[in-house]
Amino acid sequence: MSKHNVRETALDILVSIEKNQSYSNLLLNKMIEKNNIKGKDIGLLTEMVYGSIQQRDLLDFYVEPFLKNKKKIELWVSILIRLSVYQMLFLDRVPERAIFFEAVEIAKKRGHKGISSMVNGVLRTIQREGVPSLNEILDPTKRLAIETSHPEWLVKRWVEQLGYEETKKMCEINLKPPVQTARVNISRTTVDELLQQLENDGYSVSKGDLSLDSIKSTSGNLVHSTAFKQGLLTIQDESSMLVARALGVSINEKVLDSCAAPGGKTTHIAELLNNTGQVISLDLHEHKVRLIDQQVERLQLSNVTTKALDSRKVKEHFVEESFDKILVDAPCSGFGVIRRKPDIKFAKKESDIENLARIQLSILQAVSPLLKKGGILVYSTCTIDREENTDIIEKFLSENKDFSYDHSIKERLPERVQPYIEDGQIQIFPQYFETDGFYIASLKKQV
CATH class of the missing domain: 1.10.940.10 (NusB-like)
Known part of the structure; x- marks a missing residue:
């Protein structure tokens, strides 16, 4: 050609x-x-x-x-x-x-x-x-926005929240292509076994930097590997892999993943349960639920049940206090994944953040009564904006006195990220570990 x-x-x-x-x-x-x-x-x-x-x-x-x-x-x-x-x-x-x-x-x-x-x-x-020359642009925020091709309103917002230096680092790393990472299906193989298999098949792979069950590929697309077809791995960013770990699931537990498509976290939870218990996996759209089903089938998992449902209506379908753990991986602006999806930075408007924040809070309010007393609820987004992250959690906690920050999340996450955990929450920026930007908060329901 x-x-x-x-x-x-x-x-x-x-x-x-x-x-x-x-x-x-x-x-x-x-x-x-x-x-x-x-x-x-x-x-x-x-x-x-x-x-x-x-x-x-x-x-x-x-x-x-x-x-x-x-x-x-x-x-x-x-x-x-x-x-x-x-x-x-x-x-x-x-x-x-x-x-x-x-x-x-x-x-x-x-x-x-x-x-x-x-x-x-x-x-x-x-x-x-x-x-x-870019030096013709005198305003430093405007110059940074053009130099790194981020909308000026967004850069301004980040500078207000994080300061100029942190924003500059983030804007610059957003221009670098990410390394492909994958999660090993530990219910069927081990990291070492899979590395060996992929190396034998001609891939250049090594252990991941952050997550226990991650590997990274420096040459060759793992989607085309035999191991992928066999269901031994899932393509997933390393910071995204921390979410299921934050839940701290135990054998035979019943877990709700309330906004689950395309299924990366649902399947990770199912693998950590070692095919026991049950993961109820919801998404608003029928076609997205089919994506979850395909992943479940490929990975040969038998403990996942999927349903097309608006998670704001869960009360109509499930009994209160019927889940041991709940994950709300909320729909968000996605500004943590600009390296992977560069069009995100131009597709979103500032008003979208406000609209999303309303939806995020309403999902949390709707699913929280389904959690058993003493259970853990994890809220996560792949964005780095306070309005969709810490602000949501603070508002939720102020309105739901039976929930509090769960400080034990620290014991469940890798050592490398522990210094960034504060009050049961962690905000990872792309420049920290060259992963996606991610926010995770762990909340506990009072007994």
């Missing part, structure tokens, strides 16, 4: 993301299959798509002075220029003449001669004159 087609596919994906708010990871997989992209071209396509999204605002800052009549330029043309400039500045192994030639060919094919001349002119002028 020619590189020209790879670039055209990248352009199609980027246009669809901007026009239709499509998810980059799903669209990428679909287009790789549809256009029959193979081998090294998959790597190039992935890098161009994710890189262009990750660096979007910086690229637009660089390109803007060279565009005349910006309002008249069609979306696909401005994205083609952005994609080409990304390759010029960030992909040193791609020769510039190839970038120019193929950008012009795509412009000819999709537009007309005028468009292809304009694209050629802009790219050659940028090559000749160089891009503008």
Whole structure:
């Protein structure tokens, strides 16, 4: 397959993301299959798509002075220029003449001669004159936002909550691609056995940094491994693996996972129960419940029951005080997983945080009566915003006097994260361990 087609596919994906708010990871997989992209071209396509999204605002800052009549330029043309400039500045192994030639060919094919001349002119002028300096932006928050391509409102919010230095570290790490990590299905194999099997199959793998049952792959996608098909592992970030551990489940317990799709934490809980007890796994959408079912089947777990249900309505379906442990892995803004899903930072608005916070609190209020006295409720999100994390827990505790912080969470989490645990809560930022950003709070119901 020619590189020209790879670039055209990248352009199609980027246009669809901007026009239709499509998810980059799903669209990428679909287009790789549809256009029959193979081998090294998959790597190039992935890098161009994710890189262009990750660096979007910086690229637009660089390109803007060279565009005349910006309002008249069609979306696909401005994205083609952005994609080409990304390759010029960030992909040193791609020769510039190839970038120019193929950008012009795509412009000819999709537009007309005028468009292809304009694209050629802009790219050659940028090559000749160089891009503008970020030092022109005097406000440090605005400069950081553009330099790391995060919305200015978001950077401002983080600076208020965390200070400038911590925010800068987080914005910078968000631009780095994550290492693939996986959770070993300890109900069927051990970490050492699985590492051996994967190495024999040609993967470059090692033990994870944070979680006891994690491994990381530095070469080869574990989704394509025999071990994955056999149900011996699950692709999951290491900070996400801490959530099931925080619950501290014991054999034969009955556990509710109230917002469970796509099933990573449900299946981890089921594995930690060693196929005993019962995990009731809920999600609002039927199609997402099917994703959980597929995981359960692949991992050969027999202790999971799934149901499509709005977890705010659990009282209609379950008896009060009928669960030993409850997990609320709440729907959230997802700002802890920007490295994996760069489109998140542009898809969300500040008002979304407020709306999500309302939903998060209402889920907690709805499921908490189902917990037995003396039981543990874990609340988690893959975001790093106080309004969705500590603020929610403080509000919940102020309204539910039969719950308190559970300080014993410290004993259940790995030594490396223990210094970050405070009052039964932990907030992990991506820069701490190069994992996703995650918040976990453990609460205990009074006896």
